[in-house]
Amino acid sequence: MARYAHIKDSVALITLTNPPVNALSAAVRHGITESVTRALRDPTVKAVVLCGENGKFCGGADIREFAGPMTGPAFVPMLDDIEAGDKPVVAAIEGMALGGGLELALCCHYRIAHSKARLGLPEVTLGLLPAAGGTQRLPRLIGIPASLELITTGRHISAQEALKLGIVDQVTDKNACEVAVEFAQRVMDKPLESRRVSQQTVQCPPDLEALLENTMVQVKKRARGAIAPVACVKAVRAAATLPYKQGMERERDMMGTLFNSGQARALQYFFFAQRAVGKWSLPSGACWNNTKPKPVHRAAVIGLGTMGRGITVSLVAAGVSVVAVEVGEKQLQAGKQMVMAILERQAQKKGVAAPLDLLRFSNNLKDIGGVDLVIEAVFEDMALKKQIFKELSSVCKIDTLLCTNTSGLDIDVLASITGRPQQVVGMHFFAPAHMMKLLEVVHGRHSSPEAVATAMSLGKKMGKVSVAVGNCPGFVGNRMLMPYVEQANFLLEEGATPEQVDQALEEFGFAMGVFRMSDLSGLDVGWRVRKEAGLTGPSVAATESPRKRQGRRYGPIADLICEQGRLGQKTGCGWYLYDRPGGREAKPDPWIRRFLEEYRTKHGLKARAIDKQEILDRCLFSLINEGFRALEDGIAAGPEDVDVIYVFGYSWPRHMGGPMFYAGMVGLARVLERLEHYHQAHPDVPSLQPSTLLRRLVASGSPPVQQWRGFIKRMRSQL
Numbered sequence: 001m002a003r004y005a006h007i008k009d010s011v012a013l014i015t016l017t018n019p020p021v022n023a024l025s026a027a028v029r030h031g032i033t034e035s036v037t038r039a040l041r042d043p044t045v046k047a048v049v050l051c052g053e054n055g056k057f058c059g060g061a062d063i064r065e066f067a068g069p070m071t072g073p074a075f076v077p078m079l080d081d082i083e084a085g086d087k088p089v090v091a092a093i094e095g096m097a098l099g100g101g102l103e104l105a106l107c108c109h110y111r112i113a114h115s116k117a118r119l120g121l122p123e124v125t126l127g128l129l130p131a132a133g134g135t136q137r138l139p140r141l142i143g144i145p146a147s148l149e150l151i152t153t154g155r156h157i158s159a160q161e162a163l164k165l166g167i168v169d170q171v172t173d174k175n176a177c178e179v180a181v182e183f184a185q186r187v188m189d190k191p192l193e194s195r196r197v198s199q200q201t202v203q204c205p206p207d208l209e210a211l212l213e214n215t216m217v218q219v220k221k222r223a224r225g226a227i228a229p230v231a232c233v234k235a236v237r238a239a240a241t242l243p244y245k246q247g248m249e250r251e252r253d254m255m256g257t258l259f260n261s262g263q264a265r266a267l268q269y270f271f272f273a274q275r276a277v278g279k280w281s282l283p284s285g286a287c288w289n290n291t292k293p294k295p296v297h298r299a300a301v302i303g304l305g306t307m308g309r310g311i312t313v314s315l316v317a318a319g320v321s322v323v324a325v326e327v328g329e330k331q332l333q334a335g336k337q338m339v340m341a342i343l344e345r346q347a348q349k350k351g352v353a354a355p356l357d358l359l360r361f362s363n364n365l366k367d368i369g370g371v372d373l374v375i376e377a378v379f380e381d382m383a384l385k386k387q388i389f390k391e392l393s394s395v396c397k398i399d400t401l402l403c404t405n406t407s408g409l410d411i412d413v414l415a416s417i418t419g420r421p422q423q424v425v426g427m428h429f430f431a432p433a434h435m436m437k438l439l440e441v442v443h444g445r446h447s448s449p450e451a452v453a454t455a456m457s458l459g460k461k462m463g464k465v466s467v468a469v470g471n472c473p474g475f476v477g478n479r480m481l482m483p484y485v486e487q488a489n490f491l492l493e494e495g496a497t498p499e500q501v502d503q504a505l506e507e508f509g510f511a512m513g514v515f516r517m518s519d520l521s522g523l524d525v526g527w528r529v530r531k532e533a534g535l536t537g538p539s540v541a542a543t544e545s546p547r548k549r550q551g552r553r554y555g556p557i558a559d560l561i562c563e564q565g566r567l568g569q570k571t572g573c574g575w576y577l578y579d580r581p582g583g584r585e586a587k588p589d590p591w592i593r594r595f596l597e598e599y600r601t602k603h604g605l606k607a608r609a610i611d612k613q614e615i616l617d618r619c620l621f622s623l624i625n626e627g628f629r630a631l632e633d634g635i636a637a638g639p640e641d642v643d644v645i646y647v648f649g650y651s652w653p654r655h656m657g658g659p660m661f662y663a664g665m666v667g668l669a670r671v672l673e674r675l676e677h678y679h680q681a682h683p684d685v686p687s688l689q690p691s692t693l694l695r696r697l698v699a700s701g702s703p704p705v706q707q708w709r710g711f712i713k714r715m716r717s718q719l
């Protein structure tokens, strides 16, 4: 919808009205078309101002409409008519002008932005390109290099940057709409020829070809296999090399391909998934909109190792004052140095002073008495964590929230040590914690809704995407990782090499394959977990078969590698060889090849050729199967939660939507059939046995992922 008003005798004010972001739904496009026609026909109207209701210009096309048939006026002719009109149209940009919203502004003859407005063409993040002339008008307005960067990244920019680039004509701190009306009155008699962006010639840099090629290489590297960024580069090339009309045809053709692609569907699903996880709920019925978080002004972090350092940085960067506690002086100084260096680097980048006054370091747990919240990040050792939680409950004030960063230990056990189990939750960050966006907030049996709300809200304040999950070994992310890693290990036993498995996974779109990732995070992390779980180490009886544990197939290769002191990058070798301890460049290691051959011979295993499809099917489908189990158990609230965890925490390619969305895309029946096939071949691997939820979904005709929550709810209520 759009409201029309005739003001100041000669100006037509057209206001987009479609809360919350005035997206360009069919009704809004209809409203704009009608209002603009009316203004152009009315002889008393000399100029037009376009603005959005509630201080928001326009958030772009209505993404919800993409799933259905396109109705209402088409974008491109609507925008062309505005630009071609003989009366000046001024866009008054408050809040945001994104995607189709910015394209609407680009076809106006002038653009006035409020100083707090954000602008951008984020279509690429939805698997699309700006197909309402964005790829053709923006290069004409601001040149090729800046357009390429904005269109291929989808970055939102400030009004000030937009002014510098020449996207807007003026930035104001006042009401942009009022300023635009005054502006319109001043320009109403001026000629419009030079203001029609589509009529301008593109200024091409002399190194155009090199620039386009470099950008193409960069975008392919940034999102391996993603098709939208590639199309964006091609569309800008068309702007640089073809007349406007032909460029628009190229833009339209490529949009047609992208619009109907699985990648666009995946990315649009993911857009809403990210928003869905913020609307958490607990089995008790408590949820995001009926539970108030407590304010957190002062926090403590216990343990300044890999994780504690990043967590401290994130807290301080969010304006929370922190007491960081380490066990010994040497560890304290090492942690302190690292935290301060990161904070100073961050501040330098922003050109501000590092907020070091928010930081205190201590060797004494008694120094944290007054804090609102504690995050424990000591070694993954239950006995140590129990001892710390016991101390915490005696030194902290009665309402302090006690959180643990454990990767998968039982939150309820830790809660039971304290006198306040309702105030214990998991805050599971991902390494490096000051950079990774994901936070799993783990609710135990006794965690109060207020404790969950507080951790979720603190996560948001720290710039994280927080997902509420239930308590079980590994929670959601690491729980699903176990069968994935297990399959990768079995594949080595059966004849694959680490580089072969990694290559298949990296070609699929992961930033790193399972073995390269393991080398990066340290093989000892998993080794410690397996020892804690009694799968390896002195607790295993000598009579136990090395390839069997608790009646199931077990792959001991990773343990044997660790026993050789090969712990990954930090020791200069793991699954791969590095030029030095701490080296980053992974090279295939002949030692590993020999080791695998000897291992197979020792256990009477015959190596066979394993193709990429088998690697992907076994690794990905076993992970997905565990995702279904987490949904079935209520550990993950919905498929969106699983997908957001995997994209933000485990580098699952975003254009594949996340594992659960991917399962739907591949076809649930196919996932089920493959799991059944592999389970039949490996009956001693329980993680390959298809989950009940997967079976039921298939039996119900494989509903789309958006309907699974309702399905799971019904399934549970029938139990």
Ligand SMILES: CCCCCCCC(=O)CC(=O)SCCNC(=O)CCNC(=O)[C@H](O)C(C)(C)COP(=O)(O)OP(=O)(O)OC[C@H]1O[C@@H](n2cnc3c(N)ncnc32)[C@H](O)[C@@H]1OP(=O)(O)O
Pocket (backbone or CB within 6 Å): 020, 021, 023, 059, 060, 061, 062, 063, 064, 075, 096, 098, 099, 100, 101, 103, 122, 123, 126, 128, 130, 131, 132, 255, 256, 259, 272, 275, 276
């Ligand atoms: C052949 C076909 C030819 C087609 C022609 C071309 C078509 C195009 O040109 C293509 C496009 O425009 S694609 C859309 C481009 N726009 C965007 O990507 C902006 C998306 N929105 C945002 O970034 C943030 O919501 C934003 C920054 C705007 C606001 O962030 P906040 O954090 O303040 O609020 P959110 O929680 O994100 O959002 C509030 C509610 O609004 C919903 N929403 C946001 N943008 C939407 C949009 N563009 N369409 C539909 N719904 C949208 C959002 O889902 C949320 O809803 P609830 O979760 O229900 O509250």
Ligand SMILES: NC(=O)C1=CN([C@@H]2O[C@H](COP(=O)(O)OP(=O)(O)OC[C@H]3O[C@@H](n4cnc5c(N)ncnc54)[C@H](O)[C@@H]3O)[C@@H](O)[C@H]2O)C=CC1
Pocket (backbone or CB within 6 Å): 302, 303, 304, 305, 306, 307, 308, 325, 326, 327, 328, 331, 377, 378, 379, 380, 381, 384, 388, 405, 406, 407, 408, 428, 429, 430, 431, 521, 525
């Ligand atoms: N490294 C990773 O990728 C991730 C680790 N985690 C979890 O985070 C926790 C910490 O892991 P990392 O930082 O990797 O370990 P780390 O070994 O790098 O650091 C642990 C730190 O805790 C300190 N510490 C030990 N006892 C202490 C005590 N009584 N008081 C104060 N400090 C003490 C140690 O001196 C050490 O600096 C573990 O529970 C781990 O499972 C969670 C997510 C990812």
